[in-house]
Amino acid sequence: MAEDDSENRPKKKARHGDGTVFWDKAKGCYVGQISLGYKPDGTRLRPKAEGRTKKEVHDKLKRIREDHEAGLELGDKYTVEQACRDFLKRGLPKQGASTVSGVKTHLEVHIIPGLGKAKLKRLSADDVDDFLAGLTSKCSTSYIGRILGTLRRVIRFAQRRNKVARNVAELVEAPKGKAGRPSKALTLEQGKAIIRESHGTWLHAYIAVSMFTGVRTEEARPLKWAHTHLNPIVGEECSCGAVHREDLPPHIEVWRSVRVHGDTKNETSRRTVALPAYVVDILTAYRKRQIEERKRNGHKGEGIVYVFGTRHDTVKEAKNVRRYFKAVTEAAEIEGNWVPRELRHTFVSWMSDQGASDELIADLVGHKKTSTTRTVYRHQLRPVITKGSELLDKAFGDGFEEAD
Structure with missing residues (x-):
């Protein structure tokens, strides 16, 4: 390769700190080197750069010096894919298996194929915008938002390890994607149908609790008998094994979920x-x-811990609950594809039909946006909420007969 014309011009004296650039005949390109002090072991830190022209090499040496002054890792070889792999390996130490699985899907199916080969330091907001735009025809708006959230987490993780200076994913917003699958609610007749169809199975009780209390699926599966009070009589031993000191109606304490550490979604x-x-x-x-x-x-x-546990008294897996629930809805001849979480939507719908206020419904289902007077500290017992059972007793009790 021919040398550029700069060799024929008068040579300018290099400024201190610019580094030196020379033609390497063996490599057939320009090679530059800059001195940046000393390594931890006491040897000189002299990174190199290569390019087709002197200007290209000088520009690379300048970026190396700027990265060094900013405390960033030197070099420009660290890719988005490498950042994703490092994040999967070390960035999710406290997350549950389901969260890790979801993040891995975002990375392996979308982010790595779409952005993996890009150098992380050179990734731009336009690159991220273009990547997200490519998802709009196949992903819902909310799912695109979750993918963007994962990308932001990956780059923040890289930032903390001095791999990159800024998080360009924070500079963009998720575009509008496909319309998501709308949530559905069972009608009163459909609710009665699946109650009858599931009679005699564990799912019968699972559906009843989920559909008439509005608990989340992640809260219903780990529900314990110790938190299920069927006959709380003052001074007498309850079904939970405790002796209640005050007059309370039958109730469940929604205190746990299958999330990491057993916490519910939020304190409310x-x-x-x-x-x-x-x-x-x-x-x-x-x-x-x-x-x-x-x-x-x-x-x-005796001493069974979980209300809906397996025969070995462990929490049932979500996929198994979905499988049994699908079989029941099909046997009840209810059209469409239904999943257990829609029992919660059904509860909200029925409560609204019975005239319950938004504030009451939010309180019953544990939504985060509720009155501050109803918000309590983590270990406090909230007052028993009776309005939901009273309204649904009125709606569902009329004309309903349990199958033998």
Whole structure:
């Protein structure tokens, strides 16, 4: 390759700190070197750069010096894919398995194929905008937002390790994507149909609790009998094994979820909700049947911890609950694809139909945006909320008969 014309011009004296640039015949390009002090072991720190012209090499040496002064890792070889791999390996130490799985999907399916080869230091806001625009025809708006959130987390992780100076993903907003799958709610007749169809199974009680209290699926699966009070009588031993000191209606304490450390989604999700009378009857019969079945199958019958646990008294997996629920809705001849979380939407819909206010519904289902007077500290017991069971007793109790 021919040398550029700069060799024929009068040579200018290099300024101190600019480094030196020379033609390397063996490599067929210009090579530059700059001195940046000493390494921790006492040897000289002299990074190199290569390019087709002197200007290109000088520009690279300048960026190396600026990165060094900013405390960043030297070089320009660290890619977005490497940042993603490092984040997966070290950036999620406290996250649950489901969260890690979701993040891994964002990275492996979308971010790495779309941006992985880009040098992280050279990634621009325009690059991120173009990447997100490519998702609008196949992903919903909310999902694109989650992908962007994961990218921001990856770059923040890289920032903390001095791999990059700024987070360009913070400079863009998620575009509008495809319309997401709308949430659905069962009608009163459909609700009665799945209650009847699931009779005699553990899902019968699961549906009753979920549909008439509005608990999240992640809160229902780890529900414990110790937090399920079917006969709280003052001075007498309750179904939970404790002796209540005050007069309370039957209720459940929604205190835990399957999230990391067992916390609910937020502090206002920690609530105590009264049970409608027919749900109490269903749970009472189910508890008796559960104990008998455990004993009959040679498993521990007394001291069962989880209301909807497996035969080995562990929390059921979400995919198994979805599978059983789908089978019940199909057997009840309810059209469409239904998932357990829509039992919560059903509860909200029915409560609204019965004239419940938005504030009451938010309180019952543990939404974060509720009155500050209803917000409590983490370890406090919220007052038992009875309005939900009273309204649904009125709506669902009329004309409903439990199958034998």
